[in-house]
Amino acid sequence: MLKVKDTLRATVYLGFDGRVSKTYHGPDAATRFANEVRILKHLEAQGCGFTPRLLEADASKLRIITTNCGSRVEHLDEARMRELFAELEQFGVRHDDPDMRNVTYRQSDGRFCVIDFEFATLLPGFE
Numbered sequence: 001m002l003k004v005k006d007t008l009r010a011t012v013y014l015g016f017d018g019r020v021s022k023t024y025h026g027p028d029a030a031t032r033f034a035n036e037v038r039i040l041k042h043l044e045a046q047g048c049g050f051t052p053r054l055l056e057a058d059a060s061k062l063r064i065i066t067t068n069c070g071s072r073v074e075h076l077d078e079a080r081m082r083e084l085f086a087e088l089e090q091f092g093v094r095h096d097d098p099d100m101r102n103v104t105y106r107q108s109d110g111r112f113c114v115i116d117f118e119f120a121t122l123l124p125g126f127e
Contacts, residue, residue, distance in 0.1 A: 010118070014068065019055060024062040024118070032118035033062045039093055039117040040066065042126065046091040050084075050106075050113040069113035070106035084112050092126025093117070 001021070005012035009032065013021045024033045040054040052066035085098040095102065096119045104113045 018068045020052065020066045020068050022064050022066070029062050030059075033057075033059065033064070035120065036116075036118040037064060039120045039122065040064075042122060043091055043093060043117075046126075048088070048091040048093075050111055051088075051117075052113075052115060069115055070104040070108075070111075073100055073103045073105050073112065076100050076103055076112070080112070084114060088114055089123060092123045094121045094123055096120055 001013040001015050003011065004014050004020075008026045009024065009029075011023050011025070015021060022036075024030070037054060037057045040052065043051045044053055050069070052069050054064060054066055056063075056065040058064075081098065081100060081103065084103065085095050088095055095114060095117070097116065102114060102116045104115055105111075106113050
């Protein structure tokens with residue numbers, strides 16, 4: 001496994017099988033874990049095709065396993081980034097951290113994707 005993120009809030013590994021493992025720690029870890037699980041399940045139910053799919057969730061370890069949505073983006077036009085996060089809202093989710101570090105590029109279909117939903121919010125009418 002390759003460690004791709006290690007912060008006060010989470011550690012993320014990319015497995016050789018392409019799956020992504022994220023373990024939550026630090027302040028409100030259990031709450032952030034539960035929120036990301038809820039948001040990812042919602043997005044899948046809504047048919048959103050540019051976010052990770054939740055494969056496993058282990059509340060006792062505060063760890064999720066998701067599909068990989070591509071590689072980190074180094075440069076993205078500000079207008080395109082706003083469009084991407086606005087598109088996410090059509091599926092009932094406001095990201096609440098619309099930063100380039102939460103955008104990936106999936107080379108298989110040339111699609112920009114959005115990751116990291118621990119602070120996201122379900123919009124009214126989608127709850």
